Amino acid sequence: MSTKKFLLQESDIPTAWYNIAADMKNKPRPILNPGTKEPLKPEDLYPLFAEELAKQELNQTDPWIEIPEEVRDLYKVWRPTPLVRAYGLEKALDTPAHIYFKNESVSPVGSHKLNSALPQAYYCKKQGVTNITTETGAGQWGAALSYAAKAFGLELAVYMVKISYHQKPYRRSIMQTFGAQVIASPSMSTKSGRKVLTENPTYQGSLGTAISEAIELAMGTPNCKYTLGSVLSHVMLHQTVIGLEAEKQMEMAGEYPEVIIGCFGGGSNFSGISFPFLRHKINEGKDIRVIAAEPASCPKLTRGEFQYDFGDEAGYTPLLPMYTLGHSFAPAHIHAGGLRYHGAGSIVSQLRQDKLIEAVDVQQLETFDAATLFAQSEGIIPAPESAHAIAVAIQEAKKAKEEGKQRTILFNLSGHGLIDMAAYDQYFAGDLSNYDLSDEELQKNLSTLEHII
């Protein structure tokens, strides 16, 4: 646990988010109207999202978007977050690699999700919205949005994926303590929820279904907008504060990361840590590898198809260009609830298509092995999601050892696992499993995709 922190001042908190779409040679494909197959304009998104967020979503021209002062003030509650040289982990691995992690777990809700929750709540409030809805998997996003809704005086309803509602009751309580309504999804409170429950009464839910329910509630509630914690381009945009700070901190450390790793659900923390570094790969040809670490049971980037698909289970969203497993894919019950999503955001999908990023899938047991080693060597118990990034960082550090090469590795510790201790209990008791996704099951889901690309 002999760590070294690289700390910035409040004045180092970025004043603008980085919009990678402006720099990409191949722009992300447009979002389409599912009926007409026509590209959407910002105003088409206004019924669902705050106007400023809809504009950010489709902005492919401005590389820098100013962070409102009110948001930056709230970032100061916990930002800048530390960059840590993981000497303890390096020693445990006996590796020549230098391992750094950006510690986003220090936020008051325990994860990076607050980076986007605050601006989303802010833009809604500024527009006079009074109510917002959302979905949450493990509850990290829901907890963050509950905090942000309270900070800006908004009412919030959260559909929480049922498996997580039961696996992680403390995160439900955190949301309720901040004053949010929390409903287990699928629920009987929406048409889409009822449909799923009718077909499969014991279904434990997925982010796709929870999104459908949250959209349905938003559409049926006056002065209410929907918000999303990942996948969409404006969420990736907000998360770039992570990588922008990390860039300065790596400079303080006198090194440049050759490998950058984030765990991958829909892409929010992965984009946050990597996009600011990727801009130097895109603009200046900087030689770096960027790796998305996803669960073997939900391998959209490693085994999915690049195609237009819905962002939710019921098909309420527009069509998004994404690496997808099919929007009706029902992921296995892994503890990394935040990674149980069928698709990747449109920017990340294009970057993957253009081979600017890589993806690796990891089995659940390997992630808990990695998490325990990290906890015992660095003193922080990671969230099961973040453990995927740690597992891949360890793989890379071991490779460096085999090759006898120094290598500088940076990963994002997106959140702590203090609310996920039941998962650790199961792991220590030998009750956790790996989950394989069979080719048959995969093909069955992919076959439902309409072929537009």
Add this chain to the structure above:
Amino acid sequence: MSTKKFLLQESDIPTAWYNIAADMKNKPRPILNPGTKEPLKPEDLYPLFAEELAKQELNQTDPWIEIPEEVRDLYKVWRPTPLVRAYGLEKALDTPAHIYFKNESVSPVGSHKLNSALPQAYYCKKQGVTNITTETGAGQWGAALSYAAKAFGLELAVYMVKISYHQKPYRRSIMQTFGAQVIASPSMSTKSGRKVLTENPTYQGSLGTAISEAIELAMGTPNCKYTLGSVLSHVMLHQTVIGLEAEKQMEMAGEYPEVIIGCFGGGSNFSGISFPFLRHKINEGKDIRVIAAEPASCPKLTRGEFQYDFGDEAGYTPLLPMYTLGHSFAPAHIHAGGLRYHGAGSIVSQLRQDKLIEAVDVQQLETFDAATLFAQSEGIIPAPESAHAIAVAIQEAKKAKEEGKQRTILFNLSGHGLIDMAAYDQYFAGDLSNYDLSDEELQKNLSTLEHII
């Protein structure tokens, strides 16, 4: 949630702990051998404690004791901690008072306990000890010591009070993740545990009983020392880093606290925040009020007796001069497990005797009201223990409003409550109670005390 943080640099971490006993006009009374009633010398404590800790325990001459470089290096993992001006809480209370809190919840284990866990593990390791034992109530101390034991490569066994073992299973898991053995107390693994269980098979435990078991195990294990998270003077000493940092930070804020508040179990976080300020009251007559916030169900400072008593239930410890409810006192099942202890440390007891500090007792429901208001206005969910300090800070802020006076209040946020969400659930469901300690029950326990003072 419009907070303002006052941040220090790593170089501002204190280089020495403050030993208030050296400055006290009336020294704490000596610790006595229960048989001979003779004052103990450091060497009498060597069988139980690391030698350096035993010396610190009885040191009443040196006001400053140097912090070893190895400990200071590990303090850097999370220290200095922020001092926060609680604008959100002030606004919610509409008070002219200025409220500040020292945020000790940012430590990797979520509480101030790591401040003493690290030096205790360090001094044991330095002396060649291989195994340590301890007790824990809510699990904050046990989690901290598990981290410290892992950091210094020691084996650790923790007796966790049974009620907390069941109320707070995640803290048990945290200890296990760091590699510690955790046993619910009372247990069948010790003579003292078996005796308690024989007399009362359903007894849910107390810190007093858990201490007895931990001491018994340490005495019967080769190369093993016992460690304690509160009550003893060397623990208070280590915790003074809190107040020493806070002093500098209050100076940055351009104010001086007129009221300083800490929750009170055995005294560790209370001493940590207050002793550095009390030295100016003792040495220069500075006009400040220092308030210990204790549970109404365990009111040693407000209703206990100043007398010699054992530190544990079985009577294995030497006799300590303390405000006590009697060492066989069985506290009610409040969620603030860290405050369920029968006695106050000898220094705090002497300060109370000399009217240098005050004490207030608070009912459980008032502490959860305060905790919820704090969470919703400051964005941090506090530990049930810390909520006692918040409740008293709110009382003082309301008084300031009634009197129409500005008043500067500082309290210690000793830990976060993310592992205590089950308690919040019960509170929101209306399932939490207040607990009154009847005079009859109190007198019954006090009557067991031998009258030495």
